[in-house]
Amino acid sequence: MTKTCVDPKKARKILDRYPSGDGTSLIHALQDIQAEFGYVPCEAAELLCEHLSVPISKAFSAATFYKAFSLEPKGDVVIRVCTGTACHIRGAQTLVDELCSILNVAPGKTTKDLKFTLETVNCVGACAMAPVVSLNGEYHGNVQPGTMSKKIRGGK
Amino acid sequence: MTNNKTINLEIDGRFFQADEGMTILEVARREGIEIPTLCQHDALEPVGACRLCLVEITHPNWKGWKGLVTSCLYPIEEGLQVTTNNPEIHTARKTLLDLLLARCPEATYIQKCAAEYGITATSFKKREEETTCILCGLCVRVCAAKGCNAIGATGRGITKGIAVPFRQPPPDCIGCASCAHICPTDTIKYTDTEDLRKIWGHKFKMVKCVSCGRPVMPEKQLEFEAAKAGLDAKYLTTCPQCSQDQTLATVQSSFQSKTVPGGSLEVAR
């Protein structure tokens, strides 16, 4: 993995929210790091582990176990297709397939130009409006095949 | 542990007594009753991941209820009745090995275990990316028990693996190779030369035996072990072979001289 620049001041600010040596804060602090940097950079995790007195292997296990974390930077637009049951039976898979082919990426991956990240999420709890797609956290309900592609193509 | 209550239990129709706090597996092994395991090691905490040690338990007070539990984790209790093998358990173990063989078709150890259940080829779909790792987790647990926590599990579900953090040579690794030695399928590799040990992407400089000059252990491990034991590192720089030879020599000479080691030297009669 290539080393990227992590602003140590930003990382330090996050660490200060948690008492040093408190390993139980690991997941919370990782969530803050993910929110701040858009992913979990190795350097930030190292600083965190030192602060919490947790081995770096534990942070890596957690960062790869939980879906909330990613080890790579995400695109400008994060597209999340809800694949909850209600969305599935109303055609979410078709939307996923369509987006994969338009963006030329697999779910969970980011386009090379770092513009889009395509993700699937197991239910956002907006089942009544299925199928649901969210663009950077903004929900779109009752999405039909074709409508998303127009939105994405417009932004591309 | 001497104050522990004594528990009476029945395994495969035979009656045993054992201390409270023991697991079914511990009692069975003590009595020479065979229960297969893959993820269990006497020196490490059990986790119940491989499920091969499933046994059936019931109890006179349970109104006929019976169920499968992992014997490596289940604490014995008064009056417990254990069956270590029956057709259901046999099928479960056979299926588990069949599944493992689909995961690791090339792992010779798993091939051998599966063959004992009459399986020569898996009946399931073989895994696309080849691996011999059965995810027993012994390597991670031994590393943690050692106090290093250098390696860990990564991901989850079918994509779970064992990896070094952030895919870089693990900073906490001391090069002891305990992970490689405990691995039942020989998946973790390391190479030793006169001067270097290569493991997990690291190149560790080896300490030479003060006596014979052969490599003893990586320098980093020496520092770690000495600090842990509160000893000066020089006490640990003799290789196992030389330590043994020296001990033997001391014992032999003490017989010859009829003196205790370190005492005044007397001429043998």
Added chain:
Amino acid sequence: MRIATVQSLKVAAKKARSERESIKTEVLVCAGTGCLANGSLAVVESLERSICSRKLTAELKLGLKTTGCHGFCEKGPLVVIQPKGIFYKGVKPKDVKEIIEKTLISGEVIERLLYRDPNTKERIEEYTEIPFYSRQLRIALRNIGKIDPGSIDDYIAVGGYAGLATALTEMTPEEVIDSITKSGLRGRGGGGFPAGRKWKTCRNAPAETRYVLCNADEGDPGAFMDRSICEGDPHAVIEGMVIGAWAVGANSGSIYVREEYPLAVKHLQLAIDQAREKGFLGDDILGSGFSYDVHIARGGGAFVCGESSALMKSVAGEVGEPRAKYIHSVIRGLHDQPTVLNNVETWANVPWIINEGAEKFATLGTGKSTGTKAFSLVGKVKNTGLVEVPMGITLREIIFEIGGGIIGDRPFKAVQTGGPSGGCLPEDKLDLPVDFDTLTEAGSMMGSGGMIVMDDRTCMVDTARYFLEFLVDESCGKCIPCREGVHQLHCILEDICAGEGQPGDIEKIESLSDVIVSASLCALGKSAPNPILSTLRYFRNEYEAHINDGKCAAGVCRNLFSFEISEEACVGCGLCIKACPVDSILGEKKEVHRINGKTCTRCGACRNICAVDAIKVV
């Protein structure tokens, strides 16, 4: 300001009530996740601006409030005007002027914005007369849609924290546990374990420290009851937890919330801060000497963390791998201490039981399943949303009376309950009463309350494949049967759905499932084969058609069917041509259209849009 005694709580409640009573007309705008997505914030802003600029607040004694989810999410944004209970759906900012002038000032009803019954086609004016609401009985959801979840005073005005006051000052912990036991309350998260018994075991377990936790990691896809409660009435959850903590003797705890629910996290945190400020959390609650505080733990997006031992590991900052629970978590839970874990809906019921009495709760529902249950009614049903009904009501009543039946009046095929651990029930089970034990006997389970309705265009093999894919993705990977076995089950189903099924696959599925059920470590693995086993039990013919005939009659598995336009039915309207994302439909207006089978991707967009049901599966 801190409310230090029960007396000052009474004073505060009286004051909050009289403030509410001074309002003559109240406009309630739903700001749940569903309505927000439909643009309800813009409606609120527009209302605020107009009301402010026209100085209507004083003149009409008008109150404007954003509330939690009203439940009828599909029709959002929803606006309710009290006390008349006028119910407007699909309100847009451009409707605001008319609402103010006609309804608020002149007292007229705007026909256009009223709900129209999809079956009788009649417009219904009042909230309580809409079948979706009139058949419901709301206990856990009692305040949602009525109060502002961001205001603790609003909660106090409707009797909030009175249950806590009663428990702390008039009841011993044992009496609280007795009351919960008598009410028959069972855990609403899926297991259905009697709450009273759980609390008692925890209280009696010898320990210095005990914990009371709330599971808000609502992982079942297709379920959003807990999300709505956290968003719409967070104080009910907190009050329930403090009562529970008093009963078992715990002084701290956590609420474990899914990070996919940002609004729920926000509202819970706000409510916790307010409760601390008022002294309902922290030291010496209401002058009782009892202390309890609660923190939010955000889940990291792992379904398995709904399992109690995995959840507790996650709260402790570790990877959420379950452990064998030969010693239950109620004895050895969080940090190895006795721990009570109940889910959001269970906790929300607790203050009601203390206030209204255990007997009243116990008279609702059926013998062993008392009270009510919230369901998220979704899928191919006309009225989708959140409903709370007494236990024992039939599936048919929920789907056809509250839900209004199947979209487009298509044939009902199945209803899925219990999430990935549950199962699909066919039409002949529609008259079963909905309670914990009946659903389990029928091969499904209550689960946390997801209820997904499926019509003839849902393929049951694909549905099973979908759940298995979910479980493969969510298995923690610790034990072999779940990690490798569920993966193999999924492989077999993928093959069947792709048209590569083999004779013997069904038998292979069944024997592997048996081992997964008996050998897996935790409940996720043990119940993972349920979606297949229940669909095999009731829809075996669909599996056989896929394997033996290479046919998917529902038109879902793309290798196993193609679309054709029926010449008799097609009216040549052109809707399908517009809907087709790959331009595979040809035809002139008013002439029969034709599908180019070579380029058609079988996405079904044409079939979804066709008004005359002319797109056929062949």
